[in-house]
Amino acid sequence: MSASRLWTSGALHELSRQECRELLQSHPVGRVAFVTGEGPVVLPVNFLLVRDAVVFRTSAHGSVGRQIDGRRAAFEVDEIDEFTQSGWSVLVRGTASFVDSVDDLPEEDRPSSWAQGVRSLFVRIPLEDVTGRRLLPA
């Protein structure tokens, strides 16, 4: 990297847990990551923040539904401005589990599915570990 490029790169700041929660609450789409036999997978999903967990729905027959229950998972939300080369990201890490009964979730806490098809499983990733950072414009 040339000196001039270094000079114009932006500063990274850690976000507080409260800031991370607010950003999670303000965004409908994030990316879930989980680990398969061939390594990690990342897929976008729409979600809701329900108390201390991220909740999204999936199909019982897809890769998420078959592989995520009881396993370590991550959930990422971000917003990047390509023009100013700045933005923020929040990373949630926790052990994913299915919601046993949909009755455990009040109607307003049930995310709808943006994609067609039966997505009867609700997956919950608790906010066991939440970190975030903001990249300021240079």
Place this chain on the structure above:
Amino acid sequence: MSASRLWTSGALHELSRQECRELLQSHPVGRVAFVTGEGPVVLPVNFLLVRDAVVFRTSAHGSVGRQIDGRRAAFEVDEIDEFTQSGWSVLVRGTASFVDSVDDLPEEDRPSSWAQGVRSLFVRIPLEDVTGRRLLPA
């Protein structure tokens, strides 16, 4: 999900490898996923598509630099329109490695770093497996 919500959800289509490449080429920022002792991690980075690999730079002292070399990794790029609840995503999977010598990369194939700090390592994730899907508006 109510019948009316099902009725208005959008159709998912698989993207070809060529479409995936074009989308990777048109976007400067993606998300790298790798696996640590506490499960997967997802972090946004700016990158370049260099021939058959995603290339980004990182610090030798951060979590990516310490843990990604020689391990399975994923790289995700997406674009989501919250209003129409539609968009696309591309997922690259491969075994990550450091570029041995920066001289192996022509100047135009070296991504700059948007964030401050010395990021002397170039990480390469080959397009071993590339999949993508498009969610059409309902």
